[in-house]
Amino acid sequence: MSNTEDSQKVGFKEANQTTDKHAWASVNSDPDKHEPGDDQPRHPQHASSFIDRQIDGEFEPGTTFDSGSKSQRTPSMLNTLMADSPSLELSASSSETASSPNTPQRHDLKLKSIMKSASLHPPVTKQSLSELDINRIINNIKLRHDVNFDRELHFRPNLDGEKGRRKLEQAESYWKALVAEFVMCLSANEPLPGLRRHYHEVVNSLQQQPALSFGDIPKRIPVMFETISEILKTLVPIHHHSIIDARLDVPILMQQINKGLCDFTGLSRWLAELLKAHCAPMRDDWVDNMEEQIRRGVEQANLEAIVEGLKLLFGILETMKLDVANHQIRSLKPLLIEDTVDFEQKYFLRRIANRRLDTRESAEWFTNAELHAHTDSRLESGSQKRYITVFFEALVHSLFTPHQKNDTQTFAFDQDRLNSLRREIRDLIHLETCCRLFSELTRYLEYTGSASSNITLNLRQSIISIVRNTTAESSWQQNITNVALEIVRTAHCASNSESSTDLELVEFAEDYLRQGLNVESEDDRRTARAIEQALIPMVLDRVASYAELSPLTIYEYATPGKGMKGVEGPMKHLEDVAKHIAHVGILHWRVWCPLVYVRSPRNPPLQGSPHQR
DSSP: OOHHHHHHSOOTTTGGGTOSHHHHHHHHSOGGGOOTTTTSOOOGGGTTTTSSSSOOSSEEEESOOOOSOOTTOOOTTTHHHHHHOOOOOOOTTSGGGGSOTTSOOHHHHHHHHHHHHSOSSOSSOTTTTGGGSHHHHHTOHHHHHHTTTOTTOEEEEOOOHHHHHHHHHHHHHHHHHHHHHHHHHHHTTOOSTTHHHHHHHHHHHHHTOGGGOGGGSOOHHHHHHHHHHHHHHHHSOGGGHHHHHHHTOHHHHHHHHHTTOOOHHHHHHHHHHHHHHHSOGGGHHHHHHHHHHHHHHHHTTOHHHHHHHHHHHHHHHHHHHHHHHHHHHHHHHHHHHHTHHHHHHHHHHHHHHTTOOOOHHHHHHHHHHHHTOOOOTTSOTTOHHHHHHHHHHHHHHHHTOTTSOOOOGGGGGGHHHHHHHHHHHHHHHHHHHHHHHHHHHHHHTTOOSOOOHHHHHHHHHHHHHHHTTOOSTTHHHHTHHHHHHHHHHHHHHHTTOSOSOOHHHHHHHHHHHHHHTOTTSHHHHHHHHHHHHHHHHHHHHHHHHHTTSOHHHHHHHHSOOTTOOOOOOHHHHHHHHHHHHHHHHHHHHHHHIIIIISOOTTSOOOTTOOOOO
């Protein structure tokens, strides 16, 4: 068995022994055999998983999922169900059950509908977790690009937005339908004391409906056991597979369930021992909780409790797979980063050759940048240094022109980073406007000294905190009153004025900001030009310092560590922006310069790119 296959079958404790250079080479040695994002098999919901930052697949690289201790955490895909889902409505204790036996109960009708429509498969399956396989990770073009810019990059379940809400609703329907199937299977033989007493009305109601006889109900229980077996085999070494096959023999388990002989307590105990042997130690309490939940359900003849334990089990399996995948990302990160340029060039060359990527717009963008360049006349025309200068001046300028965003296909994987830089730059422009207002107010208050750097720094930090408390695109415009109040208050403090607020000054500050924060105003344009002229030399200096460095060395220099980001002052903030632009730009240039921007005269033009030099 290859090292790549081994790496998919080990748990968290063994993963480090399998993610080595040989596993990397065996996957990436022939890129034409694996068209990333093109001919890989995908879950139906996974199409175009990593084209946008808001990824459509089951999982996405993100920075919000903490893999720290979560012993009390519910399953990541199912946490809303565990905390907030309504009763499964299977108990006969409801007052509604007192009505005529010939009148269908409201919750029975709902349950029947769920049993017909709910998915046959659990919310977590081997297929839904396949995005976390090592082959998929290594050939994931967006992850391969993003790993260059994020020290905390890792997978997390994608439950954002409307799609995430639908996933949770589908999961809730599945677990309700699973309880109903267990009721139908177990109640005939009453293997759990008091089971029929708890559920007999629901059972009678279901059995009275020919369309919902057990033979017509999708067999979720055997599929569930098969799914548990499949996922376990991806998490444990191969020598454990025969044990899994023996303990999770689906035909035998179904015979035991139908005859009322299935030992759920013993099965959960064996699963707990197996999981603890291969999961991270921090998950042990979670595993114990799963075993205890199932044991309590058996003792109390409570099928809802047993299914709650199964929810926990699937959450544990999902998290173990995430642990392994994130461990592999950390282990492979240096190799992934070093190979960025070569991997991306091969990927995009194939797409261009297959006419799946049109680079003409990108080539035209660079040609126009050359025509309108204001570069140093001493730079020789056609020199590499001139090309780089033209490119970075055009890139910086695009970040200052909100209505002329560079959204060409060559920048597709950097759009989120470029948009973030635009917001940072817009914040800097608006902060300069706020600082000018602060200076005018202190002069009006007859303060003859100069405000200390600490006062100015604190003011900038306070303003940023105010506007970033609003996530809307127009956060500055929405917070003009609050920002004006903070500037007036700080001006009074700096000038030792007795009053901390002055309504007349606040109204003046609001009017000043409404005009100054308007991107179409001349004041805003003047401030933007000044910051752009200060930023370009900083960026070019950074690019020059990165010129001879490898992608991994640039990553170490340019990517901030955890907790390092903050507003320390205008120049420090501007230097951070310059560093980020240089990092994004230098990798982009190395990938696309020979493909689109500066073609060698000795090579024919690429299909879809008529630009040739």
